[in-house]
Amino acid sequence: MVMQSQNQNNPILTNKRAFKGIPVIDLSCPDDAKHLIVNACQDYGFFKVINHGVPLWLVSQLENETMGFFNMRQSEKDKYCPPNPLGYRSNTIGTNGDVGWIEYLLFTSNDFPTNSKTFSSVAKEYVEAVRKLGCEILELVAEGLKIEPKNVLSRMLSDEKADTVFRLNHYPPCPDHRPTTNGRNPIGFGEHTDPQLISIARSNTTSGLQICLSDGTWVPVPPDHTSFFINVDDLLQVMTNGRFKSVRHRVVTDKLKSRVSMIYFGGPPLMEKISPIGSLIEPGEESLYHEFTWFEYKSYGYKTKLADDRLSFFHKGSHPLSEKDKTVAKEYVEALRKLGCEILELVAEGLKIEPKNVLSRMLSDEKADTVFRLNHYPPCPDHRPTTNGRNPIGFGEHTDPQLISIARSNTTSGLQICLSDGTWVPVPPDHTSFFINVDDLLQVQKCKE
Ligand SMILES: C=C1C[C@]23C[C@@]1(O)CC[C@H]2[C@@]12CC[C@H](O)[C@@](C)(C(=O)O1)[C@H]2[C@@H]3C(=O)O
Numbered sequence: 021m022v023m024q025s026q027n028q029n030n031p032i033l034t035n036k037r038a039f040k041g042i043p044v045i046d047l048s049c050p051d052d053a054k055h056l057i058v059n060a061c062q063d064y065g066f067f068k069v070i071n072h073g074v075p076l077w078l079v080s081q082l083e084n085e086t087m088g089f090f091n092m093r094q095s096e097k098d099k100y101c102p103p104n105p106l107g108y109r110s111n112t113i114g115t116n117g118d119v120g121w122i123e124y125l126l127f128t129s130n131d132f133p134t135n136s137k138t139f140s141s142v143a144k145e146y147v148e149a150v151r152k153l154g155c156e157i158l159e160l161v162a163e164g165l166k167i168e169p170k171n172v173l174s175r176m177l178s179d180e181k182a183d184t185v186f187r188l189n190h191y192p193p194c195p196d197h198r199p200t201t202n203g204r205n206p207i208g209f210g211e212h213t214d215p216q217l218i219s220i221a222r223s224n225t226t227s228g229l230q231i232c233l234s235d236g237t238w239v240p241v242p243p244d245h246t247s248f249f250i251n252v253d254d255l256l257q258v259m260t261n262g263r264f265k266s267v268r269h270r271v272v273t274d275k276l277k278s279r280v281s282m283i284y285f286g287g288p289p290l291m292e293k294i295s296p297i298g299s300l301i302e303p304g305e306e307s308l309y310h311e312f313t314w315f316e317y318k319s320y321g322y323k324t325k326l327a328d329d330r331l332s333f334f335h336k337g338s339h340p341l342s343e344k345d346k347t348v349a350k351e352y353v354e355a356l357r358k359l360g361c362e363i364l365e366l367v368a369e370g371l372k373i374e375p376k377n378v379l380s381r382m383l384s385d386e387k388a389d390t391v392f393r394l395n396h397y398p399p400c401p402d403h404r405p406t407t408n409g410r411n412p413i414g415f416g417e418h419t420d421p422q423l424i425s426i427a428r429s430n431t432t433s434g435l436q437i438c439l440s441d442g443t444w445v446p447v448p449p450d451h452t453s454f455f456i457n458v459d460d461l462l463q464v465q466k467c468k469e
């Protein structure tokens with residue numbers, strides 16, 4: 021029997037001739053660098069910089085402090101795990117069910133609460149140094165693209181309200197290193213693009229990072245602990261009207277060595293409006309993206325799963341509803357919102373709480389955070405019950421996080437609810453009625469009474 025080695029499965033080799041390696045940009049020659057950077061951003065959305073000016077002692081000091089933190093006992097590290105996605109976390113990435121063989125510290129601008137004063141101040145100094153490097157690179161991008169003024173991109177990172185994220189990742193050696201069913205090593209950080217403008221990453225000497233080329237093949241990035249790797253992120257793809265590619269990347273684990281990476285994500289101020297830069301829209305071309313604020317993009321993006329294509333939601337050609345359908349949807353949502361208010365007023369009256377609009381006002385507020393969802397569950401041909409004896413799942417069990425949800429379905433059954441004793445009961449469909457769910461916030465409101 022011939023055993024297939026992992027490399028034989030690996031599409032990188034089939035494409036080896038086409039890919040010439042990760043572009044290396046020497047920042048000590050800015051005149052060459054600006055053109056090379058533009059090419060790299062167009063071809064791969066990824067490149068490495070050398071002679072970057074960030075002191076290596078600062079980089080090593082931060083790596084030492086970082087390992088000092090991750091080497092602490094689990095119970096100590098768990099103390100830095102606040103109820104939001106910032107701070108220390110292990111195994112979970114984001115808040116939407118993604119997991120990885122990883123532990124990390126996640127910080128937002130200028131605030132690096134850690135176990136030691138030295139660690140926090142070294143992190144601060146490091147972020148300031150890489151932010152400057154980010155500005156330098158974005159100015160070279162502007163020069164290379166001939167866009168004026170040359171700080172049009174970099175000013176978003178230097179703005180005092182810039183929304184910076186800083187992340188320290190630790191991927192411990194992964195002992196159970198059997199390749200998964202698709203022949204790949206277990207995942208440390210699943211495939212994704214970074215939502216910001218640019219990301220600046222430095223790792224230790226352990227490999228694992230891979231980037232996805234435009235033809236869909238994945239290539240490993242040879243580690244280089246003295247250099248920085250630069251990613252084009254989603255916003256830069258939008259601002260260049262798709263000329264630059266936001267690079268899809270992932271990290272696979274190593275069986276023996278632990279990997280540490282430190283990544284600065286350069287985001288603009290939350291209220292910054294993002295749209296393609298006029299001079300980059302070629303004659304005869306159209307703006308590919310709707311205008312949005314970074315706040316809107318981030319709020320949407322942080323509700324998605326890691327691997328999702330967040331940009332497609334803001335892509336002009338791909339709005340799922342026609343103009344006519346959008347008007348109908350708007351009218352429908354407005355009618356349901358009114359129904360929701362009426363029900364919440366009846367709830368207030370029933371509970372004898374005053375004033376009677378105490379709940380309903382939250383839906384009628386002009387800033388109310390409404391979500392509207394249209395689901396389609398195609399017939400599922402492979403309808404063998406799963407191992408637990410149930411039919412295949414269309415939408416897994418959950419509670420809705422809002423105040424109330426108002427649902428209508430066609431005549432196909434499928435919805436089930438869980439009773440307080442844990443039994444599941446089917447909801448007979450009724451396409452002329454609405455079904456009302458008590459959501460998480462209404463449960464909390466009620467407990468407060
Ligand atoms: C699953 C997620 C984790 C993430 C927020 C998101 O909902 C989708 C984008 C993810 C990402 C990727 C780049 C950065 O590591 C990060 C901090 C970011 O800004 O977007 C993470 C988010 C996270 O880990 O919270």
Ligand SMILES: O=C(O)CCC(=O)C(=O)O
Pocket residue numbers: 187189209214221223229269270271280281283
């Ligand atoms: O660890 C790495 O090198 C990459 C991690 C990453 O992509 C991220 O933190 O967004």
Ligand SMILES: [Fe+2]
Pocket residue numbers: 212213214269
């Ligand atoms: Fe990333």
